[in-house]
Amino acid sequence: MTTFRKAGVQDLLEGYQRKEFKPSEVVSGTMAAITQLNPELNALLETRSEEVSARAKDLDARMGEASKLPLFGVPIAIKDNILVRGWKTTAGSKALQNYVSPYTGTCVERMEAAGAIVIGKANCDEFAMGSSNENSAYGPVKNPWDSTRVTGGSSGGSAAAVAAGLVPGALGTDTGGSIRQPASLCGVVGLKPTYGRVSRYGVIAFASSLDQVGPFGRSVWDTARLLEVISGYDAKDATSSRGVVPRYTEALALPSADSLRNINIGIAPEWMEGLDPEVKKSFDAAIETAKGLGAKIVEVKLPHAKYALSVYYLIAASEASSNLARYDGVHYGTRSKKWDSLEELYSRSRGETLGREVKLRIMLGTYALSAGYYDAFYGKANQVRRLIQRDFDEAFSKCHCVAAPTSPTTAFRLGEKMEDPLTMYLSDIFTLPVNLAGLPGLSVPSGVDSKKLPIGLQLIGRLFDESSLLQVAHAYEKARGPLSHPPWKGDR
Amino acid sequence: MVSREDVLHIARLARLSLSEEEVERYQKHLGRVLEYVGELRALPQESDALVRHVPRDAVAFRGDSILPFSNTRGSLDNAPALESDGFLLPTVVEHE
Numbered sequence: 001m002t003t004f005r006k007a008g009v010q011d012l013l014e015g016y017q018r019k020e021f022k023p024s025e026v027v028s029g030t031m032a033a034i035t036q037l038n039p040e041l042n043a044l045l046e047t048r049s050e051e052v053s054a055r056a057k058d059l060d061a062r063m064g065e066a067s068k069l070p071l072f073g074v075p076i077a078i079k080d081n082i083l084v085r086g087w088k089t090t091a092g093s094k095a096l097q098n099y100v101s102p103y104t105g106t107c108v109e110r111m112e113a114a115g116a117i118v119i120g121k122a123n124c125d126e127f128a129m130g131s132s133n134e135n136s137a138y139g140p141v142k143n144p145w146d147s148t149r150v151t152g153g154s155s156g157g158s159a160a161a162v163a164a165g166l167v168p169g170a171l172g173t174d175t176g177g178s179i180r181q182p183a184s185l186c187g188v189v190g191l192k193p194t195y196g197r198v199s200r201y202g203v204i205a206f207a208s209s210l211d212q213v214g215p216f217g218r219s220v221w222d223t224a225r226l227l228e229v230i231s232g233y234d235a236k237d238a239t240s241s242r243g244v245v246p247r248y249t250e251a252l253a254l255p256s257a258d259s260l261r262n263i264n265i266g267i268a269p270e271w272m273e274g275l276d277p278e279v280k281k282s283f284d285a286a287i288e289t290a291k292g293l294g295a296k297i298v299e300v301k302l303p304h305a306k307y308a309l310s311v312y313y314l315i316a317a318s319e320a321s322s323n324l325a326r327y328d329g330v331h332y333g334t335r336s337k338k339w340d341s342l343e344e345l346y347s348r349s350r351g352e353t354l355g356r357e358v359k360l361r362i363m364l365g366t367y368a369l370s371a372g373y374y375d376a377f378y379g380k381a382n383q384v385r386r387l388i389q390r391d392f393d394e395a396f397s398k399c400h401c402v403a404a405p406t407s408p409t410t411a412f413r414l415g416e417k418m419e420d421p422l423t424m425y426l427s428d429i430f431t432l433p434v435n436l437a438g439l440p441g442l443s444v445p446s447g448v449d450s451k452k453l454p455i456g457l458q459l460i461g462r463l464f465d466e467s468s469l470l471q472v473a474h475a476y477e478k479a480r481g482p483l484s485h486p487p488w489k490g491d492r
Numbered sequence: 493m494v495s496r497e498d499v500l501h502i503a504r505l506a507r508l509s510l511s512e513e514e515v516e517r518y519q520k521h522l523g524r525v526l527e528y529v530g531e532l533r534a535l536p537q538e539s540d541a542l543v544r545h546v547p548r549d550a551v552a553f554r555g556d557s558i559l560p561f562s563n564t565r566g567s568l569d570n571a572p573a574l575e576s577d578g579f580l581l582p583t584v585v586e587h588e
Contacts, residue, residue, distance in 0.1 A: 085563070102566030196547035235554060241547035310529040321506060328507070330579055335572035342584050343507065349572075351509030359508055360521055363499070366506040367522070380532045387535075389544055421521050422528055438544065463547075 003029040005165030009074050009222035012168060016066040016073050023073035023117065027056035030075045030119055034166050041142050043151075043160040044120035045080055046088050055117050069115030070229055076111060077161045077170040080121040081128050082213065083202040084108050087118070091204045092126040092136040092154075095333040095353035105202020106237070107171060107213045107230040114229045119167055122157030126355045127324065128173055128206045130154045131181060131427040132417065135357045140414055143186060144486040145453055149411040152182030152427070155216070159186040162216045163486055169226050170216040175207050176312050177406075177431025179214045180443040184406035184456025187445045187486065189223045189473070190216045192431075194464045195438035196241035198227075199234035207319035210312075210435045220444060220474040224248035227466060246467050252474045260475050261294035263468070266399035268302040271430060278449040279405050286446040286457045287403065289479050290472070300395035300402060304387040308433040309425055311388065313361075314368050314381035315436070320358075321365030327354065360421060389437045396462045401469055404430045406443040406456035430458060440466045444473040445483050452484070494523040 004026050007015070015021055031049055038044050052075075059073050066072045078084055081091040083101035090096045108118065125135040133141045133156025141156040143149040144164035151160045155172025159182035162170050172179040174192035183190025191214045198213045205211060215226030231245040251257060267287070272280070291297060329335040329349025336348035354362070368377035395402055408429055417424040434441040439460055446457040457476070461469040499519050503510050510518065561567075564577075573580035 085566075099570050100566065102563040102570070103561075194547070196550055238554070239546045239550050242549045242551070243547070307532060307535070310532050313525060314529055314532075325507075329572060330581060332570055333572060339582070342582060344509075345582060346507040347504075347509040350507055351511075354508070356514075356517075359510075359514070360518060360525075362506050362508065363502045363518060363522060364525055367498075367502050367526070370502070370505060376533065377529065380535070381529075383537070384532055384535060386544075421525060438547075 003033040005033050007168060008218050009071070009168045009225050010219065012074055013066070013072065016063070019063065022063065023059040024053065024056040026073060027052055027075060027117060027119070030167065034120065037164055037166060040147060041144060041160050041164055042139050043123055043141050043157040043164065043166060044077060045090065045123050045138055045157070047120040048087065052117060052119055059115065059117070065115070070225060071111055072115035074116045074169060075119040075167045076116045077120050077122045077158055077167045078108055078118055079124050079155050079158050079170070079172045081124060081173060081204040082108060082171060084118055084121070087121055089121065089204065090138070091128070092124045092138060093353070093355065093358070094137040095327045097137070097334070099332060103202060106199035106234045108202065110230050120161070122155070122161055122170060122172070124157055125154035126358050127204065127320070128154040128175055128178055129320070129357050129361055131177070131424050132412070133157065133182070134414065134418060135355055137355055143411045145187065146411065146451075149413055149453070150185065152185035152407065152411065154178040156182045158216050159183050159188055159190065162186070162188045162218060168218065169222055171213060171226070171230070172216060173203060173211055173213050174435065175210045175316060176435050177428040179216065180406050180431050180441055180456070180458060181428060183216060183443040184458075185411040185454065187448070187454030187483065188216055188218055189220055189442070189444050190214065191223050191227060191442045191466065191469070192434065192440060193227065193231065193466055194241075194440045196239050197231050197440070197464065197466065199237040199240050201234055201236035205323040207316035208323065209319060210316060212435075220470055220477050221249060221252055224252055224470045241464065243464055248467060248470050251467055252470060257471055258475050258478060259294050260290055260472060263295045263401075263472060264298050264399040265290055265295050265472070266298050266300035266395050266402040268300050268305070268395070268402065268404065270302055270305060271404050275405065276409055279408065279410070279455055282447045282449070282455040283405050283457060286476065286480070289476055290403070293475050293479055295472070298398050300398055302391045302395060302433070304384060304391050305433045307384050308388060308436055309429060311381045311384045311436055312432040313364065313425065314377050315385065317361040317365035318368045318378050319365070321362045321369065324358070324362055357421070385436045388433050392433075392437045392439060400462070400465070401472055402460040404458045404460065406430060406458040410449050410451070410453035410455055434460050439463060440469055442469045442473055444477060446480070448484060494519050494526060
């Protein structure tokens with residue numbers, strides 16, 4: 001039996017159209033690969049084989065629709081902070097260990113309407129707070145390239161599932177880099193859309209002014225296809241944009257899409273200082289490739305981006321302290337058995353079920369919003385957030401997109417950064433400013449380092465201009481040529 | 493510097509019970525993060541502090557109409573304690 005592990009979204013769609021295989025065959029292969037590899041990777045927390053098989057059989061009977069449905073029979077993993085009715089949604093937290101989604105998030109609803117098959121819920125850092133997936137109450141995800149190393153986070157399960165070939169595509173969420181950084185560390189493509197492009201309805205809130213759902217794929221085309229399905233206005237999300245969603249994959253098929261002749265790419269010298277030499281080398285090589293395709297490289301200035309870490313942790317933690325107040329042992333989760341008053345019921349239930357990093361961020365946010373500190377911390381952070389946005393506005397008057405490394409390092413060892421929160425936070429130094437400015441960002445693999453660990457190139461675009469990012473990444477990907485894959489262990 | 497009392501005060505505001513070991517750890521970690529984010533204080537006051545994060549064409553207000561929700565039971569069933577169709581809470585007002 002083939003496991004279809006190397007088949008991407010586009011390969012599956014073409015195969016279905018040629019009637020080479022049926023959804024139930026793909027799903028059987030996928031489930032076999034998951035049974036074999038997931039115990040080691042810990043990428044997926046829940047799979048429901050009966051439901052998945054029933055859904056595949058239903059699609060088998062609808063093979064005539066294969067050319068009409070944009071994700072017909074494509075198995076997808078969903079990060080475990082996005083609701084799928086009837087499935088557990090734990091958000092990687094013990095507080096939600098028994099939570100069963102009462103409804104389906106809009107992004108998943110759209111994928112299912114497009115013919116996709118939800119195959120499993122992907123492990124993640126608790127409430128999406130983390131850069132290594134080590135904050136999950138259900139254990140860390142192992143990097144498919146080297147199982148002694150982290151996947152990055154917080155969408156580590158989604159990135160690893162795609163990298164290991166358990167699924168051709170997945171959804172994650174990105175609040176400060178949680179799609180792009182694990183995509184970089186696992187050697188796959190990951191895209192964080194513009195704030196407002198994809199509905200947040202049915203997504204467990206972490207920091208509401210920053211959270212955004214986005215896709216993972218093993219190619220830019222696959223990622224573009226997932227994005228065009230999940231994007232668009234949704235009345236159930238008050239921050240949803242009414243803007244028309246371009247047909248991203250159609251633009252990639254145009255002959256002009258292979259050239260970057262009319263594209264200006266900005267580089268910020270501030271971001272090149274003190275960079276890891278291997279990451280720098282890969283970045284420089286990618287820029288040379290872009291130049292070879294006709295792109296013009298321009299220098300841009302992002303003088304306030306260096307404050308993004310401080311701004312982000314104050315704003316995200318403040319919003320989280322409010323959003324996570326709902327896990328009180330009354331409406332959700334587990335209620336502590338030891339309490340004498342209502343206040344004690346709340347604090348003990350929260351204290352017993354929330355994890356270490358989540359508690360730290362709730363306390364940081366509570367502190368930043370408390371009387372006497374609000375202006376100095378939360379207020380100030382918002383002012384500087386505006387300055388970061390202005391830097392990007394200025395940069396985009398000179399270029400179509402800004403290029404940067406996605407992560408300052410490749411995948412680090414499990415446990416390596418767990419003792420000092422700041423060392424971990426620095427993993428997101430190049431991705432955080434993008435969320436603060438609400439912009440779209442994409443990570444595309446640009447090579448491997450001397451330890452054979454993947455490196456990612458980040459492209460940052462203007463508001464709602466995901467098209468340019470996908471075009472540049474697609475042209476680059478073609479010119480770069482195929483990359484080595486993680487060891488496809490156990491492939492049959 | 494964050495004192496032990498600061499940690500206990502914040503934990504109380506956040507409704508988080510902490511073990512003795514956690515109090516110590518958060519005193520250290522919170523102190524470290526607050527010291528780092530203190531860098532923002534040195535920046536000059538900015539007058540235009542209007543942050544843009546909601547798309548300009550997003551509609552913040554929906555029509556004031558009641559829409560059906562298909563799975564109220566499913567929402568209720570996620571609570572740790574229920575009584576008929578309501579969340580069960582401890583008695584907060586004692587009567588003689």
